[in-house]
Amino acid sequence: MLLKIENLTKNFGGVVALWQLDFEVRQGEILGLLGPNGSGKTTLFNVISGFFPPTAGSIFFEERDITGYKPHRIAQYGLVRTFQGTNLFKHRTVWENVLIAHHLMIRAGFLELLLNRSLARADEAAAEKHSQEILEYLNLTPVKRELAQNLPHGLQRALGVAIALAAEPRLLLLDEPLTGMNPEESRQFIELVRGLRDRGITLMIVEHDMKAIMGVSDRLVVINFGQKIAEGTPEEIQKNPKVIEAYLGSEVW
């Protein structure tokens, strides 16, 4: 069991965004997180990845209690998130975006790198090799020299994943990756997600697009008004009356 959420609660002043959430993410699975607009999905992501501290409850990643840890520390432990509405280094090229993500993950000490030139060179070579592999894997090599801001939507999302992959995550949280994608782009992205799982990365995906997420997830957790209303396989969820009620009237159906 890779990630365990226990009794997770988050208040913003008087607003209860998350209430006593309990669920887990199992090693090697793709977990879908569903919920109507405003149900707390992005807040949940922000709390899990450390951008907001929880008001109550615990988060365990690989048996380690990471409750209240800062985002950078959680990322260093192998839990990496992407951002809704893509977050990229807009004025840098695709290549630079992925390469700089490696530079940000310092393994050797600063002074060590300054003094030990051969270590620095080996480090740089490894970073470049890994960046190249990531770009090839995500079919971003053709646009390697393009500025991030000039990429079409689907490729920008892929680049967001590429940056996250530089951090060598064991659990990758994808925040609404399909937003604004056309059906073809969505299809390609879902394939990408499957490929990532095949390479041993566990994934938790927040998404609106019911059809796509049902198709790719092993299990689903559905939340509404910050509370878990259902958990199970896609077949179970589709028949769940509470889920149907939550989405009734929403254009998603």
Added chain:
Amino acid sequence: MLKNRLGTLILFVATVLFPLISQDPFFLNILITTGIWAIAVWGVRLVMSTGQMTLGHAAYMAVGAYASSLLVMKAGLSFWLALPLSGLTAALVALMIGLPTLRIKGVYFSIITFAFAEIIRLIIINWPNFLGGSGGIPGIPSPEPLFSIPFTNRVAFYYLVLFISVITYSVMWAIEKSRIGKIFSAIHEGDDLAQSVGVNLMKYKLIAFCIGCFFAGLSGSIYAHYFNFASPEFFTIWQSVYCLLFVIVGGVGHVLGPLVGSFFMTLVPELLRKTKEYEPVVYALILILVMFLLPGGLISLPVRLKTKIFGR
């Protein structure tokens, strides 16, 4: 790349040889003042490189000036020891102020740095016995002779300022080329993104802030022992604004920007002697002109001219 290196080398040689051509006190004073500002402005540029717009930089110059004066006059230390210690004192104060404030971003950070700067200034004014109060500290001695070279004349001071400026420039250049420099610019371009791949924001913002304020402290120390006087009037919000102004006018994007900006902004009021009282107005006009005509700062002028003349 080679052109840049050559240009910098020429600049360096020119500055080293300058006193052999002219020892005119007017020019030397301008260059020394330029250097004193440049050292501090290089520091403010480093802080800005992590996306933190500090409006309190002059306070760290004050810390450096006062620490240096007190170490020399009350504790009997040599200036040569007081100089680095003043930088360290300023860095220490920066650490204490940075810890609670660096988590704040944008204009709110600017406001709070301004507030802390005013607090420092008010502490100085309200402690006449120890810190000289609003009258300042007069009679700060010039640096003691080093290797039998006396420092009571401008030429020696010029080389002192040049030496410290070169060190400051080298440190800034090295940081920019290093991994830490890449981390600073990533924080500036997208701190959420940087955090999500493992960058400890607080740690790196603090490093930039403390190093930047260290150089402000050095600048303040040199200032105090050159003008032989320190006063809270020299370290107000105006001087903090000037620090930002000089780097913007010079060019934030280039590591020589602070030097170019400090030189230009020191030179212009001296040339327009009659309008000395209107210095802020002159500065404001220059800022507006630069922002409209040369957004990259004065340092982008050669490149822009070349493009205009030769096309691209």
